[in-house]
Amino acid sequence: MSDADDFLKVANAGRDAAAVLAPLPRAAKDTALHAVADDLLARAAEIVEANARDVEAARSAGTPDAMIDRLRLDEARVESIARAVRDVAELPDPVGEVIRGSTLPNGLELRQLRVPLGVVGIIYEGRPNVTVDAAALCLKSGNAALLRGSSSAYQSNTVLVRVMQEALAGTEVPAEAVQLVPGTTRESVKHLMRARGLVDVLIPRGGASLINSVVEESTVPVIETGVGNCHVYVDADADLELALEILVNAKAQRPSVCNAAETFLVHAAVADAFVPMALTRLAREGVTVHGDERVAAYGGQSTGVTVVPATEEDFRQEYLSLDIAAAVVGSLEDAVAHIRRYGSAHTDAIVTRSQKAARRFVSLVDSAAVAVNASTRFTDGGEFGFGAEIGISTQKLHARGPMGLPELTSTKWVYTGEGHLRTSGGTVIATGSDAS
Amino acid sequence: MSDADDFLKVANAGRDAAAVLAPLPRAAKDTALHAVADDLLARAAEIVEANARDVEAARSAGTPDAMIDRLRLDEARVESIARAVRDVAELPDPVGEVIRGSTLPNGLELRQLRVPLGVVGIIYEGRPNVTVDAAALCLKSGNAALLRGSSSAYQSNTVLVRVMQEALAGTEVPAEAVQLVPGTTRESVKHLMRARGLVDVLIPRGGASLINSVVEESTVPVIETGVGNCHVYVDADADLELALEILVNAKAQRPSVCNAAETFLVHAAVADAFVPMALTRLAREGVTVHGDERVAAYGGQSTGVTVVPATEEDFRQEYLSLDIAAAVVGSLEDAVAHIRRYGSAHTDAIVTRSQKAARRFVSLVDSAAVAVNASTRFTDGGEFGFGAEIGISTQKLHARGPMGLPELTSTKWVYTGEGHLRTSGGTVIATGSDAS
Structure with missing residues (x-):
């Protein structure tokens, strides 16, 4: 099977998972987040061990100490990652919030609701804690996450995602709601950037060159983050x-x-x-x-x-x-x-x-x-009181500035009538067989 | 001068105009809109005459009657276009609306305001009334408009934009806030689609093939509109x-x-x-x-x-x-x-x-x-009570469903303190020389 086939399989599984996840009530998502936190703690040794292989490889490659420190996970760091997942569970659910609404003059009841975006792709560098943070924020906002971390953290990320998926398997949230993009090559990033129709939005998190290359090459809508002059x-x-x-x-x-x-x-x-x-x-x-x-x-x-x-x-x-x-x-x-x-x-x-x-x-x-x-x-989601932040958008469409959970949602209009028909002369209400 | 140079000149003039237009208060924008409506009425004969040349060319080219009818402007249609501009003037100004805000625990006063997007590119087919409608909606929402209409309406659109620009020249709104993309070739559309950094958003209005080609080729962020199955x-x-x-x-x-x-x-x-x-x-x-x-x-x-x-x-x-x-x-x-x-x-x-x-x-x-x-x-901006509609978005980012004036805006966070500094231990308020 080619790389492209591998990617398609993962992306389609993400779409299916997103459709199951989107309508789940808050309680189901919070239960799943706590299950993830529990398993991260229970399997900390396994995570630290996989991370040690990444650290060893980085050291052999002559990576500077400061970067190795960013890469390293120990039991204390895993605990803090798990705590962050529980913090996300405590945040209000943005999905289902009624943003606007009214009863129109013709009696139609109109509401605008927050709904998940669908499948969110995140391309990031550096620290493996982002793998779990981003997954938790996506999950809480009803989105499936497709994660593409740094190849230097591939062993860590693989185990972190496996632990999360196995934790989700016992919950109402499908395990495929959190997936790693397969492969560590540049090609694998390209598959993600070109998955228009399969991936609803891409969020690059990292330095200016990463962000620029994603903005240039992606056919999937991108939310630019983080470059701050x-x-x-x-x-x-x-x-x-x-x-x-x-x-x-x-x-x-x-x-x-x-x-x-x-x-x-x-x-x-x-x-x-x-x-x-x-x-x-x-x-x-x-x-x-x-x-x-x-x-x-x-x-x-x-x-x-x-x-x-x-x-x-x-x-x-x-x-x-x-x-x-x-x-x-x-x-x-x-x-x-x-x-x-x-x-x-x-x-x-x-x-x-x-x-x-x-x-x-x-x-x-x-x-x-x-x-x-x-x-x-x-200028920070935490300082602004959002409780969590997926990044800071520097673009004008969709979200601008610190992005919290509501910025990971779209909206849906719902209107309810009782046989409302539109005519050139205005609304007519049809009388059905129930009319008496 | 090449086509590309022509386009750059227009796009840069649009950016400069957008910077002047963005902070203008509602009264200045409404005055400009009424000036546009006045001149459209006063110069209706000139508009109808230019339109007759488009109609004649379409007829020679064997265009079906139904399409020619969509293209045709007469005095009554010009009056209705001018009336629509006055209707936009009556709508509330979305710019400056405070969407969210609070006083943070550290005393910083935080507000999220609506601001214009900047330069909005609109690619559309068919009726020349869209030229004026779209310009009026952009202007009211503080955006400069870069319009690329159908080449079959080029004579009409050229005169309509000239009339609008000459009307604006007597107001606080710069004439370059409304411009036509120069040229009628396919190349001229491409310039617009590749003007990332100069144009903030592109809105294609028309059939599925137009919208798909813009979505595929544009490096400027696109809001997809209107295909309805x-x-x-x-x-x-x-x-x-x-x-x-x-x-x-x-x-x-x-x-x-x-x-x-x-x-x-x-x-x-x-x-x-x-x-x-x-x-x-x-x-x-x-x-x-x-x-x-x-x-x-x-x-x-x-x-x-x-x-x-x-x-x-x-x-x-x-x-x-x-x-x-x-x-x-x-x-x-x-x-x-x-x-x-x-x-x-x-x-x-x-x-x-x-x-x-x-x-x-x-x-x-x-x-x-x-x-x-x-x-x-x-599902219509008019029916939903928006008063006007720039299109119906079928994408998930930024805007979804009927787009009114607020959907033509971005946001800006403003926070005000009195020497607020962020430290690892929390906020510290600096005492300046004014302290007593």
């Missing part, structure tokens, strides 16, 4: 000490995540006051500043801080490291133009005391999230 | 007279539209009673039935009605004519399986007296709309 704009009316704390937090509190700041922009009116203090403080935090000419002018002898000259590429980059680009801008509008030009429309912040400037910035910046006098780091 | 399922517990009226209305009231029924399915328990009366009545309405073997058995001598044997293709087809496919099914579940297999997930109806059957059908049928004891013809 976030900005902090220090307005002419900013409280500069507040601005500095927000900037440092946005950049340095956790530089490796998508909601960390990658560029700061300073209004020319406060550049003399702000830039030197920012350079000094950022240097102390270990941050390298890549500045435009006007920022660079504050470096060197006057502050004792070396500013690296910024290129166009610096302003486009998502460093994910202790680096930040910086520029002085002539106006709030120039800051917005810079953000529109170079940003990734993830999260952009303004620090200002001015209501007018805040209103204008919020209105003009076209990003998934706009922060006013707050760190960009708050 | 709608079903009426007559349950074992149906009031058969009601079922017959609903079936006839769904099929014959206006066969050329996407929410007309294309197949009916009859539970075996009522086939003896229902199929003969349906065949007789449908024949009287001029409808040809393409039946499976069990339906065909009721044709011929017993009813005097000829049933055409149905092929697989008949069950897949959107006839848009006085034809209907028909099958007898063994159970409600078999009806659902048929609908899942052959349907287009537009609208499917059940006729039943049974609450249980209705609940089960609604729960199992995965379509944009499910009708209970009502004609499929009610």
